Amino acid sequence: MDLPLISTGSKLKRIVDALAVAVVLAAMVAAARATGLDLSGAEPKLLPPEQAFRFSARALDSKTLEGRFDVVDGYYLYRDKLHFVLQAAPPALEKTELPAGQSKHDEFFGDVEIYRGAVTIKLPIAGGSPGQSLVLVADSQGCADVGVCYPPTRQRVRLTVPQAGAGSGPSVAASPPRKGLFD
């Protein structure tokens, strides 16, 4: 007959333990509110820019690269802030046509074009030779909808110019995070 009582005691113990944790947490919150500035909860959880605006690229053929931004939901990039350059040219990037973005009316900047989701950009190159290693540098600037903007961010991808007729090269993600602005 002892068993059910032991079982009841164990259940009671769990309930009391759970209540104790709840009381401790509630008291901590109450104390924080009562004694200081309670401005907590206002700061949104945000991604670093290289994760919010993931950049990757591939060589489509010996004359064309393709850059791609995958913009996480809740973030956007300004179209007119995208810039690409090849390190140690030649080859050089030729004139890039950026795809149209979504229009956004900004109270301060007027009508601007932005990118959300995935955007791919064709990047024609001139003077590249098959097998050559290239570093594509992509500068971008964007914001989070919660009201935070990132400074211009630089991301780099190392690509190899494919052999003629070999098809496109593999998609390569931008190298790991920056250590500082424009590293």
Next chain:
Amino acid sequence: MLAVVKRSARRRWWLAIALAGVAALATGVYVARGVWSPTGVADSAALLDVALPDAEGKEQRLDQWRGKVLIVNFWATWCAPCREEMREFIRFQHADGAKGLQFVGIAVDQADNVRQYAKEIELNYPALIGGLGAMQLSQAMGNELMALPFTVVVSRDGKIVHRQLGPLKQTQLEQIVGKLL
């Protein structure tokens, strides 16, 4: 047997309440002393030691505003949310500046842009020019993502009482004014 279990549960309750009291006291003391801040983040001394040129090129030290409720706001002209909250800052500076509230903007921007924008919005508090280097300062103050706007609130006794990435809302500003002035 049941009575034993009940007594044990009662003891646990008292223990829980005592623990809650200790935790609440510790939290309260920490918050009140303004030491509730992320680890590895610089304190107010590092901020108040900073000297930066204003829009006219004259060097301004932040410690000249020691003794005031100092709200240091990192911003840029390219940051729309920054522009939006600055309108509120101007109103609060106008209303409570005489009582000891002092906003200071540190622009992650070029002097020309800042001068032009400050004139355009009739900025009524100092706008210091930090350039991109100001991002490193804001990072040292806790802005790990180096995004904008980022704001640090320093109490009259020189303690950092709040750090925030993202705009300060009107209700938050009212709280700051209500509690610290």
